[in-house]
Structure formats: structure tokens, C-alpha cells
Amino acid sequence: MVIYEGKAVFEGIAIGKLYVYKKQEQSVKRVKIDDPEAEKKRYADAKETAITQLQGLYEKALKEVGESGAEIFMAHQMMVDDDDYIESVENIIDTESVNAEYAVATTGDNFAKMFSEMEEEYFRGRAADIKDITERILNALSGGGSGGIVSDEPVIVVADDLAPSETVQMDKEKILSFVTVHGSANSHTSILAKTMSIPALIGCPVPLTDESQGQLAVVDGYEGKLYVDPDPEVLAEKKKLLLKEEEKKSLLERLKGKENITLDGQKINLYANIGNTKDLGLVLQNDAGGIGLFRSEFIYLGSDHYPTEEEQFAIYKQVAQTLAGKKVIIRTLDIGADKQADYFELPKEENPAMGLRAIRICLTRPEVFKTQLRAILRASAFGKVSIMFPMIISVEEVKKIKVIVNDVKKELEDAGIEYDKNIELGIMIETPAAVMVADELAEEVDFFSVGTNDLTQYTLAIDMTDRISPWMSSMIRIIPQL
Amino acid sequence: MKEFKYVITDEVGIHARPAGLLVQEAKKFTSTIMFVKGEKSAKATSLMKLMGMGIVKGDEVTIQVEGDDEEAAAAAIEAFMKANF
Numbered sequence A: 001m002v003i004y005e006g007k008a009v010f011e012g013i014a015i016g017k018l019y020v021y022k023k024q025e026q027s028v029k030r031v032k033i034d035d036p037e038a039e040k041k042r043y044a045d046a047k048e049t050a051i052t053q054l055q056g057l058y059e060k061a062l063k064e065v066g067e068s069g070a071e072i073f074m075a076h077q078m079m080v081d082d083d084d085y086i087e088s089v090e091n092i093i094d095t096e097s098v099n100a101e102y103a104v105a106t107t108g109d110n111f112a113k114m115f116s117e118m119e120e121e122y123f124r125g126r127a128a129d130i131k132d133i134t135e136r137i138l139n140a141l142s143g144g145g146s147g148g149i150v151s152d153e154p155v156i157v158v159a160d161d162l163a164p165s166e167t168v169q170m171d172k173e174k175i176l177s178f179v180t181v182h183g184s185a186n187s188h189t190s191i192l193a194k195t196m197s198i199p200a201l202i203g204c205p206v207p208l209t210d211e212s213q214g215q216l217a218v219v220d221g222y223e224g225k226l227y228v229d230p231d232p233e234v235l236a237e238k239k240k241l242l243l244k245e246e247e248k249k250s251l252l253e254r255l256k257g258k259e260n261i262t263l264d265g266q267k268i269n270l271y272a273n274i275g276n277t278k279d280l281g282l283v284l285q286n287d288a289g290g291i292g293l294f295r296s297e298f299i300y301l302g303s304d305h306y307p308t309e310e311e312q313f314a315i316y317k318q319v320a321q322t323l324a325g326k327k328v329i330i331r332t333l334d335i336g337a338d339k340q341a342d343y344f345e346l347p348k349e350e351n352p353a354m355g356l357r358a359i360r361i362c363l364t365r366p367e368v369f370k371t372q373l374r375a376i377l378r379a380s381a382f383g384k385v386s387i388m389f390p391m392i393i394s395v396e397e398v399k400k401i402k403v404i405v406n407d408v409k410k411e412l413e414d415a416g417i418e419y420d421k422n423i424e425l426g427i428m429i430e431t432p433a434a435v436m437v438a439d440e441l442a443e444e445v446d447f448f449s450v451g452t453n454d455l456t457q458y459t460l461a462i463d464m465t466d467r468i469s470p471w472m473s474s475m476i477r478i479i480p481q482l
Numbered sequence B: 001m002k003e004f005k006y007v008i009t010d011e012v013g014i015h016a017r018p019a020g021l022l023v024q025e026a027k028k029f030t031s032t033i034m035f036v037k038g039e040k041s042a043k044a045t046s047l048m049k050l051m052g053m054g055i056v057k058g059d060e061v062t063i064q065v066e067g068d069d070e071e072a073a074a075a076a077i078e079a080f081m082k083a084n085f
Helices: A036-065 A067-080 A083-096 A100-116 A121-142 A164-169 A188-196 A232-253 A277-285 A297-301 A309-322 A359-364 A366-382 A395-414 A432-436 A438-444 A452-460 A473-481 B016-026 B047-052 B070-084
Strands: A002-005 A007-010 A013-020 A155-159 A175-180 A200-202 A216-220 A225-228 A272-274 A290-295 A327-331 A384-389 A424-429 A447-450 B002-007 B032-037 B040-043 B060-066
Touching (some): A013 A175, A013 A232, A036 A067, A036 A083, A036 A100, A036 A121, A067 A121, A067 A277, A067 A309, A100 A121, A100 B047, A121 B047, A175 A188, A175 A216, A188 A277, A216 A232, A272 A277, A277 A309, A290 A309, A309 A327, A309 A366, A309 A384, A359 A366, A359 A395, A384 A395, A395 A424, A395 A438, A424 A438, A432 A438, A438 A447, B002 B070, B016 B070, B040 B047
Parallel strands (some): A013 A155, A155 A175, A175 A200, A290 A327, A384 A424
Antiparallel strands (some): A216 A225, B002 B060, B032 B040, B032 B060
């Protein structure tokens, strides 16, 4: 047994044979040709094939990982169809009287080199895209199929790194897990593993040799370990874990795709909670009816400066577009207490849970609040967005908020920027005070959302940890009071 | 000839997909549309060259439009820049 450690990007256990995925290396020969027109025609056909393939991949990825993961294939199509690229290939064929393969490979190398020498990291990264599309055109020229997995049974895919076009082409039924030697937690492989809910490791130094091919192995996505040729005890222990996981999954799987109706016929909207755009894949995969809570503070916590309107707008817009008309409830900044960001420079407090937090910060720093509201309102033009305000304690607070919201709306209107004029406003009911005046609050807003964690903590005056059972009678009574 | 300046506000600058859409927009017109930043320039119909200019947030680009439909083209490109970059 050999153990390799890596970084787990998705939890879970996988047991199966290793499948060493190797990139199809294209070796391109320079061949003199007599008929440049015929070569250009071959190239034009290969280009069309590549575009058709990419369109297919785009649609496939759209279903599997959503718009944000699929965009890359749209960009690739545009690159394949780019005038500069085409001109360069045709020019090389004409002037050097060489085969299309050589002209494409040379063009690809030149553009990749141009990008890899650029200053900004983003543009340097595009060199990989150029190589990817060049490989694709070369493949189409040689009439070769695209690289998939050749195996009768599901396998653990091990590779150096995987390009989006490689992962999306693989038959998902055949994949138990991904293990890559390189790759980042934000890579396409990681996103795919998350959306497929299969364990995956990155940065795992498993040798990609013929000896590894077909070896029995265990991926443990909890420990971040790969066991190759596991000892019988380890195998037995992991099998038990896997069995437990499968039972749990199948119980939940049975419910997926069904309408959310209780036994007595009540329809309930089952929405997902997200913290950032990376969660969107799971939202779509698990067929959520919408997003009930987008915890916008994670945008602030993940940043070292106040997120700008544009930064926030891009995120909210992506979420709204991805959900394609399903409801997205964005909760405004709930920072303070246990969630701190340095640049807010919040004063140190004796009792932060009862201190300056959430809406109280927003009302004392209206410029921060307005930036967020503008970003959300602008995004509301791209889907069905609602805004929700946390930690409300009084009707006066809600009235103040509505004045600010209306100010922002008016600013947008004056600037001719679109937003959803019927956007719904809601509040979190998470303080006992809000429960007491719920009837008055209800007249001011379109919806309520009960934040049971904070509501329990503030009702019982007990810290929000495992110390309390949520089934205390006071809690069971407070909720129907609403 | 029509000419206008635009300062990029998009976080990653003129990047792949919106750049591709910009190319498509530019191809709707017969006028020649040039992007100029310092000594570098590219036609708006050339994706690789456009991206090769490495235009990032805060950069000011000058856009020159020349041709029969330059009025309409300049207006369309300006609107596109505002909406996407």
C-alpha cells in the first residue's frame, strides 16, 4: 500500500481502479504541398468541426456546471473563428506551401507565446486557451476523435491537470473521482467534482506511470489521501464508510426532481443558501427552486477592501442570470459579531453579538449600504431578485431603510440605469423584538425570513453553540406567534 | 472620422468572452473601428490583437471609427463598452 496526500476539493469516498489520463500529444510534421487551396479547404472544414464541437461542449457544460463554467467554450469558439488566427494560418499555407497542420500549430505557438509574455496574469493564462483550441483544430484535421475514457467500469481518473475541454468530454458515468497532480481549488476540475458531488484531490503527487494504470485505489476526500493498492483492513474500513455514504445519498436522491409538496398537500418552496458564485453549480445540480438566502457578507469577508459596486454587480448579475428567472433573495451585509473584516475597522466591543452589526452598520455607514443596494438593484434587471435586511428590531428601522432604497432607485432612474421596479423587500426575523412587532413589520415589507439561529440565541440568551436543543418549548411557541 | 475615449472599469479589462462579443458587434458595421492605447492599436474585429493589447482596468483607450456608417458604429461601440467594460 502506498499513500499519497493531496488537497481535497470535495468530500467523499471512492474505491476503484486508477485510470491514468494522458493528453493526446499531437506531433506535427512539416510537409510541402502543391495545392494550397486544398489545404485551406481542409483547414476551413476542420475549423467548422471545431466550432461545432465547442458548441456541443458549451451546451453540455451549461447543463452540467451552469453558465459560468460553460462560458469558456463560448470564448473558445470565438477564438477558433478569429480573423487574426485564420489569416495567419492561411498566410502560412500560401507563402510556405505547407500542410494545414503545420500552419495551425505554428499559428497556435505564436499566439500562445504572445499571451504568455504579457504582463497581467489574466492574459498570460489565455496562452492555455490558445493551446487548447489549437489542439482541437489539429485533432479535427487528423480526423481523430476527442480523448475520452476507455474503460468498461467506472474509474478514478488521475492526471497531471485537466483542461475544461477534457473534463467535459469525459463520460461522467465512468468517473468515480478526480485526482490531479496539479490544479487549483478554483479549477474547472474542482468545480466539476463539486457539481458531480464526487470526491476529488488536487496537488496529489501520484506517479502517472503504466504501473499505476489499473491499480486498485481508495480516494478519501475527508482526509485528502489516495491509497494505492490498499491493505485489506484499510479497504474494509473505507468500504464501510462508502456504504454509509451511499445510503444517505440514495435517501436524498429519491426526493430530487419531485415537486415539493408535504403529505397534506401543502406546497413548499425548497430554496438553496449560497455564500458565493462557486455554489451555483450545486444549486442547479440539486434542482433548487431558487436561492432563499445569498449571504452577501462572504463577498466582503473574502475581500481586503470594500467591494466596489462593479465587483458586487458582476457577482449578483451572474447569480441572477444563472438562476434564469427563479427567485434569488440577496441578504444585505450581515457583518460584525463573529464575522469580521479588517478594513471595516469596527471598534472592539465587550459583547459583539449585541453590538454594532448587520443593519446597524449599514444605517451608520450609508455609503457602504448604498453601494451594495445599487449593485443589487442593477442586477435585478437580469433575473428575479429580492432584497432582504438582517437583524431588524423595529418598524422605524425598516422605514429608514426604505427611504435609502428609494433614494438609490431614484439615482438609478435619473441615470437611466435599468432595474426591477417591482423588486420585493423583505426582512429577517431573528430578534425577539421583531417577533413582537411582526404585525406592524408585515405592513412594511413583502416577505419575512425566520433566522432561527440568532432568534434562538437572542430569545434564550444562550450562546449559539451546541449547548442548546432547538426544541425548547419557548422556541416552539415563538415561531407560531409570527 | 469619429473618435471617443473610454476608461475601462471592468475588473479584468478587455477579456475573452466580452471581447469576442465586441468583435461580433464591430463586424455589424462596414466602418473600420480601431482601438488605440499608447503605441498599441488593434482593429475591433481582431480578437487576438485586441486581447493582445492587454487592456486592463483603469486604462484609457481611444476608439476611432471611420467609414460610411461611422455615426451608428461609434454609438453602438460606445454603448457596448459602457455595458460590458
